[in-house]
Amino acid sequence: MTGKEVHPMKFTKMQGAGNDFIVLDNRSGEIRENEYSALAARLCRRRLSIGADGLMIVLPAQGVGDYAMRFYNSDGSLGEMCGNGARCIARYGYDLGLAGDIQRIETTAGIVVGQRIEEDLYCVRLNDPTAVETEIGIPWDGQILSVSYLELGDPGIPHAVLELPEWDTMPEDELRSLGAYIRSYAAFPKGANVTFRKRLGRDHIKAVTYERGVEDFTLACGTGTGAVVTVLTLLGKVSGRNVRVRMDGGELAVDAEAHDGRIENLYLTGPAALVCAGEILDKTILDLIKKQEEKA
Numbered sequence: 001m002t003g004k005e006v007h008p009m010k011f012t013k014m015q016g017a018g019n020d021f022i023v024l025d026n027r028s029g030e031i032r033e034n035e036y037s038a039l040a041a042r043l044c045r046r047r048l049s050i051g052a053d054g055l056m057i058v059l060p061a062q063g064v065g066d067y068a069m070r071f072y073n074s075d076g077s078l079g080e081m082c083g084n085g086a087r088c089i090a091r092y093g094y095d096l097g098l099a100g101d102i103q104r105i106e107t108t109a110g111i112v113v114g115q116r117i118e119e120d121l122y123c124v125r126l127n128d129p130t131a132v133e134t135e136i137g138i139p140w141d142g143q144i145l146s147v148s149y150l151e152l153g154d155p156g157i158p159h160a161v162l163e164l165p166e167w168d169t170m171p172e173d174e175l176r177s178l179g180a181y182i183r184s185y186a187a188f189p190k191g192a193n194v195t196f197r198k199r200l201g202r203d204h205i206k207a208v209t210y211e212r213g214v215e216d217f218t219l220a221c222g223t224g225t226g227a228v229v230t231v232l233t234l235l236g237k238v239s240g241r242n243v244r245v246r247m248d249g250g251e252l253a254v255d256a257e258a259h260d261g262r263i264e265n266l267y268l269t270g271p272a273a274l275v276c277a278g279e280i281l282d283k284t285i286l287d288l289i290k291k292q293e294e295k296a
Contacts, residue, residue: 010278012276013276014088018250021088054082055071063111064096067088067093071085073211083124084220089105090122110127110153110154132148132149145293147182158190158191160192183210193212193227194212203251220249225268229243229266230237250271
């Protein structure tokens with residue numbers, strides 16, 4: 001295959017509540033799996049490339065799904081799944097004709113069911129919470145913080161959740177340092193996405209998430225909102241029905257069904273917007289793909 005011309009790569013840019021993603025359709029298998037991580041790290045760099053919180057690669061289904069999706073964080077690490085990304089990919093799948101109003105998406109964390117509500121509004125069933133611990137003491141600055149830990153799916157997306165009413169008035173660098181500290185805390189071997197929360201009302205929460213793989217705060221985290229509502233529902237602090245979670249990128253709604261002390265059905269509803277579509281012309285990226293093809 002030496003000397004084969006590599007054509008510009010088509011992409012779609014999407015965002016859900018400010019969480020933005022690059023989508024590549026690789027059902028043809030043109031891009032090899034060993035290229036995914038490097039592509040994510042390269043394409044997600046803001047100012048130097050398209051820029052995004054993550055890369056989603058659409059693939060043929062291997063099981064009972066309508067299609068499959070692999071999610072990569074902006075640092076190139078493989079992510080199990082992404083709630084805001086799942087809504088966006090559900091819209092992408094619908095618009096591309098891969099599935100109907102209700103679809104089944106194969107992810108690393110398991111099957112995710114997506115549903116079209118309106119053109120820009122989608123609902124996804126998040127993976128069931130596992131490994132839930134509601135009170136873990138973590139030392140910080142002379143005090144013990146009470147942190148809840150859970151995973152969504154199996155293998156699960158790890159989340160740490162803590163109530164910190166003053167988080168939105170803290171100096172940003174101080175809050176970022178705390179997020180990074182908890183994200184890599186020794187009790188969490190996989191690391192964790194860290195969500196700080198405060199209550200605005202009975203079923204109204206304000207939150208921000210320090211995301212593993214991005215290594216910073218994002219405008220929204222879909223699975224983070226699911227984790228927050230899971231914890232608060234189990235603690236009896238919210239109803240679990242249409243709980244609104246306000247993040248910097250917008251407001252999401254979460255429904256959590258509790259049975260015998262566990263959450264069995266967790267739904268996330270929010271926007272899924274198309275931003276733009278185009279072609280990747282970056283010679284470094286195209287050369288990377290060409291070299292991998294020549295090795296095959």
